[in-house]
Amino acid sequence: MSAPVPSINSLDKIYDPSAVPKQDKRYKNLLAQFEKVHGRKPEFVVRSPGRVNLIGEHIDYCGFGVLPMAIERDVIIVGSTTDEDTKIRIANINSKKYPAREFDYEGKEKVVSIDSTKLEWSNYFKCGYKGMLEKFQLDTPKGLYLMVDGTVPAGGGLSSSAAFVCASALAVVTANNLSISKTELTEIAIVAERNVGVNSGGMDQSASVLSEKDFALHVEFVPKLRTQAVPLPVTSPKLAFVIANTLVVADKFVTAPRNYNLRVVETHMAALFLAKKLNLPAVDTLKEVYDLYYKDSSLSEVERFTDLLKKAEEFYPKDNSNNNGYTLDEVSQMLDIPVKELQDKYMTRFPVETDYFRLVHRTKHVLSEASRVIEFHKACENSQGDSTIKTLGDLMNASQESCDKLFMCSCPEINDVCEIARKNGSFGSRLSGAGWGGSTVHLTTEDNVAKLIDAIKNEFYRKKYPNITEEELDDAIIATKPCSGAAIYTGF
Template structure:
């Protein structure tokens, strides 16, 4: 499937610019096994790059103007790199403008270029298409102009670009898009950016994503609100326990001892975060020991916390998780991504995926009148240059 995408992107570039591109860059989406809404709380997360990608084609054009074409949208924009970078009504362009802004702020010198890109990452499904867009774009500029930006810094600049757009995201999405390895999950320490790889051997189970095909408009405002609620919860804990610097230093006893100082919502958000940080460690243990049923139980626990305590799920995703919970072929499932739509991630017995998809799709359509999408994904490598 990616071969078709790569060939199509290359052919499009050649038709539009008259020659073959200098560089082809592949930048993946990501899944997160566990550790949701934890990256901005200085916790640990367990993401992996997947075999859904954005393919970029680049060339220098020896001017000061860059032309970038989004093949899937049939849209483009041109930008003079000497001009001030500002927001545009074409939302997708702002992620790329944010990258250019980061490069300018850090003093990198480069000239104009031509770029086209095409994707098979489902947009709005919680697979971080925006991080793949930022990091692949930056990776490509880094390659064609030999800017010598380190991979970790590409991830950090991608994150800053997203902040510039207005989503105050943590580091997980960009980091996993850049640093992913085939058949490995990455345990990332979101406070220090130290990381380690764990084998992603799911044994007799495969990863299946069920896409609710909805994206509620609550996402951006609620995401930023949850960050503020967590900051408030942590500040209350710190007043009683000055030695605590983040939720990862907390346990449930700390939280219970300041419960009377918190609103119900602040308590629930804080409780979820402390529990979820602990679950990441348990998930690594489960993978290292090959105990995939334990991993599945942890996924179900996380979903309950996201739905009832962190309150970032929605009726459609709750339905999908509850439905698969009744199936013997499924040992774990949860909402994945920022919330209010997108995908659930499911651990399903190998060979049972198609029957499960058919059954759940019927139930889902009957309940909501929405077509269910599904994606079988494999854990893949991070952002890289494609070479024939």
């Protein structure tokens, strides 16, 4: 991870060979547009990809690792520098949707102003710019002429914002002849993106910067951010992934109190309860329970999860609400913490609305999902070729079942897409992202991609969205293979 961001002179080192002709045309067009708009020759090209999470949903804030991969869709920035001023002139290949902007360096203390209350595309560049210049404290950074092309669909759960911020930070480094490692770039991008009001955990930026071609990435957060490249099985025909966005958007401001915020609170309460029953100190996350209780255990990682799940089922009191969970009064008694203290601790900063807390459901999902991440990683490392695809697919399907029935973060549209996909050659189909809408990911083989995409287009999109355009369809469903992370491209 401490290696420098690579300089790559050939597109086949970034993308799968099948994607190179299309990407070559795209790069050449972007370079030509740069010259046309700015009237000068490009000096550098950088890119950083979006990501899809293959397995490990809603367990990162519980302290457990996740397993994403970088995708072909990415953000490319072409640029040149000037010493005549410190202005940034940034244009986008899609100028109608993203108008050209201009701003200036505001000095070491402030760097640049970012109004996070406005949805403004250039704010994401400003994040990367601000993060890098705060680190390097340059007296006079280079003035920049820039042209951006992004193919990661915005709002599709594929981390378009992280890809843009990482590419922007890398552009600033490259333009000013600075030296930075992949790890430093990742850490700066994580913090920098918070300038637009996104409280990022680190998975998105890690996958965008640290991924390697043909590998997934195991990202762990405790005790510190750590990543490991995971080789995906070599099969015949080759494996491939299809990502399908349901186009269902969950309005987080409206739904968070009953969805995301509530799940975070329930997992914290579950951790407190299990720690109490296991005679451990009070903790915040289920990962802390797992680490403390099995500190000196000879059991394997997966055996520990199985054991902890069994104990949890024995510890939880009877549910008197027809499987709806526990009331706040009941949780108060289980934790031996007054109701007001629980409300102050868990339900004040972020609003929570519920009559019941489903601690058993959430515990089962988090512990079984964390175990599936480990099993997925081990299956990849001990690959038996073609037979491993079924193993990985089964784990993905089990993850979706758990997300749907135990964590209750799926939705009818996600379930429909997954069912259609499995009937048309997907080995494993699941939601990817927070859920309640957003994207799905499907494991298949290279020879089946076209059939799978056609089936989802015809049986889902054209039925649910009869007025959808071909352009919107192409954005909604994409085929991809694991691509490399952030890079400086020198082959132009």
